[in-house]
Amino acid sequence: MILVTGATGTIGGHVVRLLTERGMPFRAMSRRERAGGVRAGGVRADFDDPASLARAVAGVDTVFLVTVPPVPTADHDIALVAAARAAGVRKIVKLSAIGSGERFDGETVGAWHLAAEEAIEDSGLAWTMLRPPGFASNFLWHRPLIQAGEPLPNLTGDSRQAIVDPRDVAAVAVAAMTGDAHDGQRYDLTGPELLTFADQAAILEGVLERPVKIADTDALDHLPDGMRIGIGWARSGGAAYVTHHVPQVLGRPAGTFEQWARDHREAFTALP
């Protein structure tokens, strides 16, 4: 039995779809009773409610762990690790982030992801850490701006990163959860090509056949610490590398940003 946390979110949603396609037994976790995409057999639980976590992990072999704390802290991961150990869970596959633990401007990038990874490593459970850069799907956040013809804020300047298709992240997660070949591995799950934000906007513009404008901004101070440090690090070029982890695990090339954009064209054009 696999517990999928973050099951109503971007990566967890794709994991749910893949496990369903493969007929694998899983339990989808959400804080909401009837969350969209979570089928009957899901479990209602909250990282802030230990009793609900104990119910969620009962009888579970492997956990896909996605946390999005409102403030940067490993508390949600640590709560899940405690519940998992008590319930005899065997393995945790954690969605982390590229660069976690790097130093930038006197601060630690992804400090809370790093602390969570360390808690998992110290737990004695088997683990795989997935560390993607920015998801292609982040552009869906900008649909209202694109529709209004307004510029998208470019927080990363001219720096490049290998933006990844979230479907690839989910596929690697499923591979890691359904075999032991990836136990003890820490994968930087990049896409196949380095792109600036302007490159990404230009690709999207070509696919949508409508203008996708951008406006540079270096106003990062309003962002929560975890994002501010991570974006600053990416902006300085820290995330400008491509790895072979996605093709290695999946046995095929990583998806391009252009393919992701083509596959999601309707999500942009179906705007009111």
Ligand SMILES: NC(=O)c1ccc[n+]([C@@H]2O[C@H](COP(=O)([O-])OP(=O)(O)OC[C@H]3O[C@@H](n4cnc5c(N)ncnc54)[C@H](OP(=O)(O)O)[C@@H]3O)[C@@H](O)[C@H]2O)c1
């Ligand atoms: N976006 C990027 O470019 C990027 C890049 C690298 C790494 N990451 C990492 O990826 C993770 C986010 O993944 P995602 O984008 O797939 O997530 P997401 O779409 O933001 O979804 C978050 C999920 O967390 C659940 N959730 C939130 N608070 C919860 C709580 N207190 N208890 C239980 N569940 C809770 C929500 O479920 P309900 O609302 O249904 O309860 C939802 O399914 C973060 O750790 C981030 O650092 C993101």
